[in-house]
Amino acid sequence: MKADSKSQRKRRDGQVTRERLIQATVEILSREGLGAVSTARVARDAGIVQSGFYAHFSSLEDCVVVAAEHIGNRIRETIRExxxxxxxHGASDFDLVIAQYRRILMQLEAEWQFVELLLRYFREPSPLGRTLAAIQRSIRDELTHHLMALVKPLGIPDGGRPEAAFLADLMVNMLLSSVQSLRWEPSLNKELVAYLLTVETIGMVGRVFEWMTQQGLWPDPTASIANATESE
Structure with a gap:
């Protein structure tokens, strides 16, 4: 019984140390970028000796991958909320949309090193590159499902997924580019950035919907309403 208790305590202590290593890596990545991450630095910040690092991770890259997943989860949760x-409350509510852009931009700014990491490595066929690509895809999927939910009542073929996914790609790229601009131009007015993102997002979705309707590719909601009124 005592041996089992000792073994359980050892596992718990090992998990706590692993979490400290992950958190140290997250903080270094967020503040200073990939170039500042090393086993010596991570171990020191986590409060253990460097040789102890390899009791929890087989390589520095493995640790960085897990840390990147943690940062990605924080960003995804902000976007999901x-x-x-x-x-x-309504996706066309300008005040609500701009408030969410302010919040997301604040989160991405706080993680700007991660954003640069994402932009630089997500196409590489490495464990880190695949992790970053998966994070970007998951953010894209969140936005795609959101846009599809907005047009679901219209009964659009395929749920409007191709168009929603394309719009989601544009929105993700706008967000990442905005964070880069704020980094490169420190005096850039953040409120202007949030405002322009809101104007472009609401306008873009509206223009796409209007064009698709004019081309007969999507049903015309006004016609549906008129038909329903006539039948009554």
């Missing part, structure tokens, strides 16, 4: 509010 914003999209949930938009679905609940």
């Amino acid at each position: 914003g999209l949930s509010l938009l679905r609940e």
Whole structure:
């Protein structure tokens, strides 16, 4: 019984140390970027000796991958919360949309080193590159599902997924480019950035919907309403 208790305590202590190593890596990545990450630095910041690092990770890259996943989860959660509010209160509410852009931009700015990491490595066929690509795809999927939910009542073929996914790609690229611009131009007005993102997002979705309707590719909601009124 005592041996089992000792073994359980050892596992718990090992998990705590592993979490400290991950958190140290997350903080270094967020503040200073990939170039500042080393086993010596991570171990020191986590409060263990360098040789102890390899009791928890087989390589520095493995640790960086897990840390990147943690940062990606934080960003995804911020976006998920914003999209949930938009679905609940209305995606065309300008004040609500700009408030969510402010919040997301603040989060991405705080993680700007991670954003640069994402832009630089997500196409590389390495474990880190694949992890970053998966994070970007998951953010894209969140936005795609949100946009599809908005047009679901219209009964659009394929749920409007191809168009929603394309719009999601544009929105992700706009966000990442905005963070880069804020980094490169420190005096750039953040409120202007949030405002322009909001104007472009609402306008872009509206223009796409209008064009698709004019081309007969999507049903015309006004016609549906008129037909329903006539039948009554």
